[in-house]
Amino acid sequence: MSDSTGEKGKTIKSDEDITVVHLMRHGEVENPDGILYGRLPDYHLSDLGRQMADRVAEHLSSRDITHVVASPLERAQETATPIAKAHGLDLDTDGRLIEAANVFQGKTFGVGDGALRNPDNWKHLVNPFKPSWGEPYVEQVVRMMGALDAAKDAARGHEAVCVSHQLPIWTVRSFVEKRRLWHDPRKRQCTLASLTTFTYQGDRIVSVGYTEPARDLVPAHLLAGAKPAKGTTGGGKAYGA
Numbered sequence: 001m002s003d004s005t006g007e008k009g010k011t012i013k014s015d016e017d018i019t020v021v022h023l024m025r026h027g028e029v030e031n032p033d034g035i036l037y038g039r040l041p042d043y044h045l046s047d048l049g050r051q052m053a054d055r056v057a058e059h060l061s062s063r064d065i066t067h068v069v070a071s072p073l074e075r076a077q078e079t080a081t082p083i084a085k086a087h088g089l090d091l092d093t094d095g096r097l098i099e100a101a102n103v104f105q106g107k108t109f110g111v112g113d114g115a116l117r118n119p120d121n122w123k124h125l126v127n128p129f130k131p132s133w134g135e136p137y138v139e140q141v142v143r144m145m146g147a148l149d150a151a152k153d154a155a156r157g158h159e160a161v162c163v164s165h166q167l168p169i170w171t172v173r174s175f176v177e178k179r180r181l182w183h184d185p186r187k188r189q190c191t192l193a194s195l196t197t198f199t200y201q202g203d204r205i206v207s208v209g210y211t212e213p214a215r216d217l218v219p220a221h222l223l224a225g226a227k228p229a230k231g232t233t234g235g236g237k238a239y240g241a
Contacts, residue, residue, distance in 0.1 A: 020159040029075050197210070
């Protein structure tokens, strides 16, 4: 870290500070009914999800992590806990890292026995560019950028881990990489327990990376860019994660 001490002992931040913020998607969730759980409480990691969390904690054990923060939802808190523990840190919570709001929360999503079988729900699908069925992409970007900036400031000159959810992570990455925000959900590069890593020089993002430390634990149909498994609606147990 290239901070120096100025007048009266104040720390002067340098534009040469390199800070790394890992934005992590939580592990697999216990969800046998395939519910779009969204922001609902009491959806916890499965046994496999806990293995994923432990794997990423091991992967990051040698990194210079000084700050760990998570979405308030249980699955994110449980994913972040072994990482914080491995570094002897308290786990912080930031509500800005929460899952995107969705009108189909609490329902199965699909045409057969899912929410789309009911014509009353079709009105929510009129504008995929916003999207009309949930929290606008622009609002997701604003809150996620705020959370990333807060983590960067908390870990300045070191590394931070922020545990969040697939759609907000992919949306803020798309914004940073100057892609359109509306997209095909099947093509998000944001597998369970993956790390989307933002490197800052001072307060400016200079690079974005992506890794899957727990890739071998992720069922094939849930890997980034994979087609849904037969008989599921976009990802089975982890749908809506």
